[in-house]
Amino acid sequence: MTEKTVTLNTPAGNFDYPVLDGSVGPEVIDIRKLYGQTGMFTYDPGFTSTGSCESKITYIDGEKGILLHRGYPIEQLAEKSSFMEVAYLLIHGELPTQQELDSWVRTITRHTMVHEQLATFYRGFRRDAHPMAIMCGVVGALSSFYHDSTDITDPDQRMIASHRLIAKMPTLVAMAYKYSLGQPFMFPQNSLTYTGNFLRMTFGVPAEPYEVNPIIERAMRRIFILHADHEQNASTSTVRLAGSSGANPFACVAAGIACLWGPAHGGANEAALNMLREIGTTKRIPEYIARAKDKNDPFRLMGFGHRVYKNFDPRAKVMKATADEVLKELNISDPVLDVAKELEHIALNDEYFIEKKLYPNVDFYSGVILNAIGFPTDMFTALFALARTVGWVAQWNEMISDPEQKIGRPRQLYVGAPQRDYVPVEKRTSAA
Helix, strand or coil, rough: CCEEEEEEEEECEEEEEEEECCCCCEEEEEECCCCCCCCCCCCCHHCCCCCCCCCCCCCCCCCCCCEEEEEEEEHHHHHHHHHHHHHHHHHCCCCHHHHHHHHHHHHHHHEEECCCHHHHHCCCCCCCCCCCHHHHHHHHHHHHHHHCCCCCCCCCHHHHHHHHHHHHHHHHHHHHHHHHCCCCCHHHHHCCCCCHHHHHHCEECCECCCCHHHHHHHHHHHHHHHHHCCCCHHHHHHHHHHCCCCCCHHHHHHHHHHHHHHCCCCCHHHHHHHHHHCCCCHHHHHHHHHHHHCCCCCCCCCEEECCCCCCCCCCHHHHHHHHHHHHHHHCCCCCCHHHHHHHHHHHHHCHHHHHHHCCCCHHHHHHHHHHHHHHHHHHHHCCCCHHHHHHHHHHHHHHCCCCCCCCCCCCCCCCCCCCCCCCCCHCCCCCC
């Protein structure tokens, strides 16, 4: 078979570059030799047209609204799988047998407790600290407690670190919530599922037994699955970039948490709920719809549209059904939820939103669900980090094992001052 190439005409000459094929998705131009051959490099702010790695984990087709984990559609996984099964799939590449799943669950369950000294670490934070600020510090500090799993050249240590990160993240997030309330930390309970255990550690108290509501548990399971991985997004790319320097996995995931905190990424569901609260009542929705359509108004409808999906976000379809189930189960009367439902109805039937493909996304629905369950708004991004840790760990492991891996070093288009000579301070004049 003849290798496909594209020819680039440059001042240094004409050069052919290979065209690579993935298993699915668009063709890719391999420009690794571009700078060496031409002395030029590409300019791509946001890296929207740049592939940074090969990966077998997640595939997205934004035009068609497709999300696959190891080839499996997200809708099927959210409906039929447990979060532990999806975690195994992302880490190991295949769905587990029953024996493999039992062993995997047992391993993760036995790693859910955290070092008792971490409780003292939490008390160094203010009670009103944002949970993500706490998570950045606590997760980064795990390497000081579990230094026996920080040698990234040892496959066994890498896997132990992976187990620990996945297992301990629900405990750490629940502790951040409890700390904000001044309530005692709840120890994990090994008889519960990954999701049920998290709910008990979050909402349970030592004074009485906690009964896990199966509808709420299923909703949280779906939220975790839908947020487990999303290809080379900003936080995942951050984890890979940090890992490319040889940093330990705990530090890499802490870096991912810091990136996820941004309102344009993991904070989007928090921003969406704050917007619903700002609107306040269904009577004010037309006013905000008009503002969203006004090009001269900086207001944006949060929770609508997506950087990648130009169709309905497949995760949002699952979240919409889940939101309906949760609201029916809890029978909550909340003006914010009334605004959300009416805004959703208008947007799905308004020609402006349909034409621009501004569909409600996963952040819109997850914020509504988490609010109904009882999570404070500032916990939303921490829950996202909990779920995404599985994807980060899978991506980090894949990167470490990639023989093509190099330390990340993006280029820049320099537009500052050219070389100039130093002027003594007494001879300088104001540039103003």
